[in-house]
Each structure stands twice: as structure tokens, then as C-alpha cells.
Amino acid sequence: MLEYLQSKEQEMLFLLERLVNKDSGSHYKKGVDAIGKILSHEYKLLNFVVNTVEQTEVGNHLLIRHQEAKTPQIIILCHLDTVFSEGTAKDRHFTIRGSRAYGPGVIDMKGSLVTLLYALKALIEVGEEKAYHNVHILLNSDEEIGSTTSNVLIENMALGKRYALVMEPARPDGSIVSSRRGGGNYALRVYGKAAHAGISPEDGISAIEEISHKIIKLQQLNQFMNGVNVNVGIVRAGESANVICPYAEAYIDVRIDKMEQGILIDQEIRKICATANVPGAILELQGSINRNPMVKDEGTVRLLNVIQEAGEEIGIQIKDVSTGGNSDASFTSTVGVATIDGLGPIGGNAHSEDEYIEIPSLVERALLLAKVIKKLSE
Template structure:
């Protein structure tokens, strides 16, 4: 398979450029669906069946498996959306500089789309039917905004699977991800009443004053040593310096180490936001804990061992790490499926203008992924 993939490197880069040069921010449904159609057509050429799960406000989700697959035991997750707004590609399209490729979403995770597609092509080329018929791929469209419309779908498809491979990018040193923190997202909106700050301040209700009380109380929920992090990361409000603020809003990010911490912190946040500190202010809270922690349990350790054996066969020494970032790995882990994340290519600076992919890793990680799928399929057939 190495000769096949090396001969396809330029083709893989062309596919990467094609995908990167399509805006596909989470809230840009048309763009996300365009990326989905490109990938759907590619898989159909390989005799894979693509089921479309229609969505109204976000892009459609895709469920992909070979037309002759019966009961695949490997679920593979990827996401079609990026964090970049419509028009970003026009400002900074795909480019190659030295040994790196740049562009919006190039490493998170359009490089992974190429890796997965060509890993399956390599398995087909090698005639390894038990491997390419043993995968069930889920491409969701809202991972970057919490997988609110897709997490139940992911959990339902994952149930009964033996392994979950998550196509988030590798760490910059190539490491896999064997554990992730859980977390949540809340939108806090405060409605007050506008009034002239000089003429009739007594007629106003300050949304900024109210949200200030809430921010102080929310930040005090931090228990870093216990693994609970609360961050009010965005605050907006106010119309003018001489107007009592009628509306303010805040975005709250939560990170947890243990599942039970999510229940506790959710109750505490809702208790804080249940009652206004400023008389007359109206509080609206949306959101919740949307990802449980991905735990490095016994099943994950066994899966990691098998994967690292494949690495050694290829002459690779790849470690595993725990990270505070969220991914859909939490959902497969939550339903008891041994899960390894970070199986995409190597790169860095995701979600930024300097996001990049290390081009030499494209073929290397594609070969590795194909060998992992093959190994896990052989293990499944022998069990």
C-alpha cells in the first residue's frame, strides 16, 4: 500500500485543495453541504453507500459504508464543518509553502477527509475486503458548535461497535489522543430597560450591572484542582455611554474531568441564573453540558496497544496524550466503545489564520490508518 499511496500524493494534495477552498463554517449550510457532496461522490465511486441525514439549520450529516457491508465493527468519525465564516477562503485560499499546506480548515479537519478516503482506496487496491467493508463512517456537520444535532446519531450508530477511530488531527508531535475532558457551553442573555443616564437614570434597568453580578459568581465556580473550569469568555452589551444598558450577553465555556462534575456544575450555573440581582432584569440561559469526558479505560488501553503495534511495524514511535479539548470522541466513549482520537495528519494552529498541515504526514498517516483498519478487522475476524 505504501507504493500506491506514494504514487497518489499529488492527487491527495489536489483533493485537499479542493476541499479547503470551499467555505464550510458550521453556520454556512450551503458550504458544508457542498463539502459533503464532494466526499459523497468520491465514496460512491468506491461502491460505498451514502445515507444523508437531512438538517434544516446546519449541514446534512452523512452515514457511509460499503454497499456489501453487513455489520461493520469499526465506527469512524469526522466532521464537515470548520470554525471559519463564509468568505474566509476568498481572503486566504489554500496554498503550499515549503513542506506545509495552509488554508481554513486544512488540518481541522479537511486533511483528515483526504486521509480517510485514500486509506480506504489503498485497502481496496490491496484487495482487503474484510477491512474496507468493516467500517461505518459518520460525517457530522456541527462538531465545532457542540454536535447539538448529531450527538444522538453518533451514539446510536456507535452502539454495538467494537472500535471507534476519531479523525481529529494528530498533535503537532504526531501523538494520538486517548483521553479528553468533557465540557459544555452556555449563552447567558440579560434584558434590562434603556434610559438616559443623565436625565432619568432611575427609569433604567442596567443589563450590564446584572451580567456583572453573574460573571463574578460564575467565575467563582472554578475549582481547577478538582478539574472544573468555568470561563466567561465573551461579553457584549451597551448602546452608548449615556444610555442605561438594555441588553447584555455572555458566553460561558465549561470543562470537566469527570462525568458527575457535569451534573454538579450545571445545577450551580442554573441556580446562579435563576434570580436577578438587579430588580427588574430578565435572565435567559441556554445551553448545557454537551460532552462527557473521553476516559482512558481498559478498552481504550487495549485498542491503543494494537494501534501502537501497527506503528512499530511501520517504524513509527507514536505516543498518546490527554487533552483538554473537546471532540466527538466523547460520544463513542460514553456508550462504552474503545476510542482513540487524533488519527488524522499532523499539523497545528487549528482555528487560526496560520492553520497548517505537514505535507509529509499526509501519506504517512494515511498508510498508518489503512494498516490500523486492516489490523482491527483481522482481529475482529479472529475473535
């Protein structure tokens, strides 16, 4: 498999360039679906069946399995979307500098889309039918915006599976992810009443004053030592200094270490936002805890051991880390499937102008993934 993948490195780079140079931001359905069509074609050439789950607001989700697969025990998750808006690829197209490639979404996670495809090609090349018949792949289109249309699909696909392999990129040092914090997002909107601040301030209802009360109370929910973090990260309000502000909005990020913390913190947020401090102000709260923690339980440890053994066989020492970031790994973990994340290639600076992938890791991580699939299928 190593020889095969090494012979295909330029081919992998060519496919990566095609994917990176197509915009596929979460809200740009046309671009996401274009990425999906490229990959659908590639999988169909390998005799994989691609089922499309049509969406209206975001890109379509793709369910992929070999035409002879019966009851695959491994679910593999990749996402088609990026965080970048339409036009980004034209302004900052795929480039190679030294041993790194750069471009929007190159590591999160278009590189993973390439390594997954070629890991399966390598298994097919050496005749490992038992392995490539044992995977059920989901390419979803909305991971970067919370997987709001695909989370139930992920959980339903995961039921009955033994292992979940999630293709978020490896850490810059090559580590994979064995646990993640859970969390959620909320939007608080406050409606007041405009009035001239000099002529008739008594006629106004300040949305800024009201939302200020709420921000202080929300920030007081933080329990850093216990693993609960609440952050009001964005606040928008006001049109002019001489106008009593009629509208304000705040966006809230929540992170938790334990599933039960999510229930309690959700209750507290809703309690705070249920009643106005400023008479006449109207409050509207949207959002929820949408990802439970990905837990490093006994099943995950056993899966990690298999991955580390596969790494040793190809000369790679695999370390694991915990991270505060969210991913779709939380959904498979929630339904009790042993889950490991960060199995994509190595890179860094995701979501930024300097996003990059380490080119040698395309072959390395495709080989690792193929070995893992093979070992899990024996």
C-alpha cells in the same frame, strides 16, 4: 499499501486543494453540502453506499459503508465543517510552501477527509475485504458548533460497535489523543430597562449591574485543582455611557474531568442564574453540558496498544496525550465504545490564518489508519 499511497500523494494533494478552496463553515450549509457531494462521489466510485441525513440549518450528515458490509465493528468519525466564514477560501486559498500546505480547514479537518478516503483505497487496492467491510463512517456537518444535530446520531451509530476511530488531526509532534475533558456552553441574557443616566436614572434597570453579579458568581465556581473550569469568555453590553444599560449578554465555557462534575456544575449555573440581584431584571439562560469526558479506560488502552503496534510496523513511534479540547470522541466514549482520537494527519495552528498540514503526513497517516483498520478486523 505504502507503495500505493506514495504513488497517490499528488492525487491526495489535488483533492485536498479542492476541499480547502471551498468554504464550509458550520453555518454555510451550501458550502458544507458541496464538500459532502465531492466525497459522496468518491466513495460511490469505491462501491460504498452513502446515506444522507438531511438537515435544514446546517449541512447534511453522511453515513457511509461498503455495499457488502454486514455488521461493521469500527465507527469512524470525520466532520465536514470548519470555523471559517464564507469568503475565507477566496481570500486565503490553498498554498504550498516547502513541506507544508496552508489554507482554511486544511488540518481541521479536510486533511483527515483525504487520509480516510485513501486509507480505504489502499485497503481495496491490496484486497483487504475484511477490513474495508468492517467500517461505518459518519461525516457530520456541525462538529465545530457542538454537534447539536448529530450527537444523538453518533451515539446511536456507535451502539454495538467495538472501536471508534476519530479523525481529528494529530498533535504537531504526531501524538494521538487518548482522553479529552468534557464540557459545555451557556448563554446568559439579561433584560433591564433603559433610562437617561443624568435625567432619570432611578427609572432604569441596569443589565450591566445585574450581569456583573452573575459573572463574579460564575467565576467563583472554578475548581482548578479538581478539574472544573468555568470561564465567562465574552460579555456584550451597553450603547452609551449616559444610558442605563437595558440589555447584556455573557457566554460561558465549562470544562470538566469527570461525568458527575457536569451534573453538579450545571445545577450550580442554573441556580446562580435563576434569581436576579437587581430588582426588575429578567434573566434568560440557554445551554448545557453537551460533551462528557472521553475516558482512557481499559478498552481505550487496548485500542491504543493496537495503534502503537501498527505504528511500529511502519516505523512510527506513536505517543498519546490528554487534551482539554472537545470533540465527537466524547459521544462514542460515553456509550462505552473504546475510542481513540487524533488519527488524522499532522499539522497545527487550527482555526487560525496560519493553519497548516505537514504534507508527508498525508501518506504516513493514511497508511497508519489502513494498518489499524486491518489489525482491528483480523
